Amino acid sequence: MKFIDEFRDGNVAQGIARAIAAAVSPARRYNFMEFCGGHTHAIARYGLPDLLPSEVRMIHGPGCPVCVLPIGRIDLAIKLALEDGVILCTYADTVRVPASGGLSLLRAKARGGDIRMVYAVSDALKVARDHPDREVVFFAIGFETTTPPTAVAILQAASEGLKNFSVLCCHVLTPAAIMNILDSPAVAEPGAVPLDGFVGPAHVSTVIGSRPYEGFAAQFHKPVVIAGFEPLDMMQAILMLVRQVNEGRAEVENEFSRAVTREGNVKAQKLVAEVFELRPSFEWRGLGEVPNSALRIRECYGEYDAERRYTLEYVKVEDNKACECGAILRGVKRPTDCKIFGTVCTPENPMGSCMVSSEGACAAHYTYGRYKDAAVAISSHAP
Amino acid sequence: MVEINDNDVAIVELGGVKKDISLALVEGVVVGDYVIVHVGFALTRLDPEEAARTLALMAEAGLMEPAA
Numbered sequence: 342m343k344f345i346d347e348f349r350d351g352n353v354a355q356g357i358a359r360a361i362a363a364a365v366s367p368a369r370r371y372n373f374m375e376f377c378g379g380h381t382h383a384i385a386r387y388g389l390p391d392l393l394p395s396e397v398r399m400i401h402g403p404g405c406p407v408c409v410l411p412i413g414r415i416d417l418a419i420k421l422a423l424e425d426g427v428i429l430c431t432y433a434d435t436v437r438v439p440a441s442g443g444l445s446l447l448r449a450k451a452r453g454g455d456i457r458m459v460y461a462v463s464d465a466l467k468v469a470r471d472h473p474d475r476e477v478v479f480f481a482i483g484f485e486t487t488t489p490p491t492a493v494a495i496l497q498a499a500s501e502g503l504k505n506f507s508v509l510c511c512h513v514l515t516p517a518a519i520m521n522i523l524d525s526p527a528v529a530e531p532g533a534v535p536l537d538g539f540v541g542p543a544h545v546s547t548v549i550g551s552r553p554y555e556g557f558a559a560q561f562h563k564p565v566v567i568a569g570f571e572p573l574d575m576m577q578a579i580l581m582l583v584r585q586v587n588e589g590r591a592e593v594e595n596e597f598s599r600a601v602t603r604e605g606n607v608k609a610q611k612l613v614a615e616v617f618e619l620r621p622s623f624e625w626r627g628l629g630e631v632p633n634s635a636l637r638i639r640e641c642y643g644e645y646d647a648e649r650r651y652t653l654e655y656v657k658v659e660d661n662k663a664c665e666c667g668a669i670l671r672g673v674k675r676p677t678d679c680k681i682f683g684t685v686c687t688p689e690n691p692m693g694s695c696m697v698s699s700e701g702a703c704a705a706h707y708t709y710g711r712y713k714d715a716a717v718a719i720s721s722h723a724p
Numbered sequence: 725m726v727e728i729n730d731n732d733v734a735i736v737e738l739g740g741v742k743k744d745i746s747l748a749l750v751e752g753v754v755v756g757d758y759v760i761v762h763v764g765f766a767l768t769r770l771d772p773e774e775a776a777r778t779l780a781l782m783a784e785a786g787l788m789e790p791a792a
């Protein structure tokens with residue numbers, strides 16, 4: 342396929358790998374965090390760690406939309422389906438995330454909840470049009486890529502006068518999460534998680550542009566390179582990061598210039614600003630409550646806001662104790678550090694959110710056989 | 725992108741499969757453009773010149789530094 346195959350060429354990948362190997366200085370370590378779940382997936386799928394010199398280590402960040410959704414939010418969606426009797430439309434990734442009381446959306450569906458998986462929010466609108474006698478709620482999750490489609494849907498519902506459609510808004514913001522990680526004691530204290538730079542997200546950046554990263558690149562003196570999704574994009578971005586570190590630069594560079602501009606998609610940004618406003622605080626799995634890190638529906642579109650319509654109260658729920666998703670999402674631990682990785686917790690029977698979506702760190706490691714490092718770790722710790 | 729209807733809906737081809745997507749988030753795209761699609765919406769147009777430039781940089785990276 343055009344614009345895809347060229348960016349997967351193995352020979353070119355080897356060439357960039359050689360360039361990275363030649364550029365790293367053996368005396369130092371390069372710890373880069375990829376923020377985006379799509380990148381986590383690509384790294385595992387194409388086995389990029391095998392192409393990188395040992396000096397370069399990739400750390401997964403909290404960029405998988407399903408993974409950062411806390412249990413309490415899924416509980417709200419389940420409540421809407423089971424207690425309020427709405428038709429709950431959701432992206433497919435969320436249905437297997439474990440929630441309270443041994444439930445998940447999928448299990449709630451088995452208990453009679455009318456839960457429907459949709460590919461696009463426009464499908465949820467269609468469900469609402471087709472069932473004028475039922476209430477339809479769209480479970481809106483994700484970063485800046487899924488937010489504009491939700492905004493379009495709410496505006497569409499308003500212009501059609503669709504009365505039985507509302508949105509449970511759980512949209513979150515990328516720059517706020519990166520900021521939170523940089524600010525956390527785990528990163529800020531000397532000797533803690535070392536972070537030498539970020540691979541900036543691909544799709545998110547097409548919408549928000551490269552400008553939002555400039556502030557923290559300067560403030561925290563960390564380089565950021567925005568990268569496309571293909572393996573060569575990732576390799577090239579890592580090379581660019583290595584060069585910045587070597588030269589002591591902390592700039593925002595854009596490897597994905599074929600799709601990302603400094604301004605981003607202004608039309609999408611305007612639609613989002615029309616419908617949504619900042620939420621003072623939002624709980625993330627792994628990061629806890631993060632101020633100004635998520636969006637809610639503006640009052641003028643309040644009738645499309647499921648939280649207002651059903652007076653939903655968010656209740657914090659602790660994660661499963663054995664699950665290390667929180668630490669993994671902060672970049673402090675790796676999937677293989679979790680005692681139940683690949684044994685009790687598998688994609689078929691996930692215990693935590695990181696094992697659910699293919700963009701989750703645990704699922705990506707598991708699916709692409711990178712848990713061979715797990716086997717080593719387990720046997721070396723055996724009594 | 726192979727066809728554009730009214731109402732901001734376009735038909736795109738993804739590896740031989742045709743799919744309806746919304747153009748509500750982009751401006752000025754025309755048939756023949758390449759777009760990045762996410763959850764049923766075109767997010768942005770791909771710039772072929774920038775793509776070529778990036779590929780050239782990648783190829784160059786492999787040539788510049790001799791094999792270690």
Ligand code: SF4
Nearest residue numbers: 665666679686693703
């Ligand atoms: S392996 Fe499962 S339980 Fe362990 S951190 Fe990952 S998702 Fe959580």
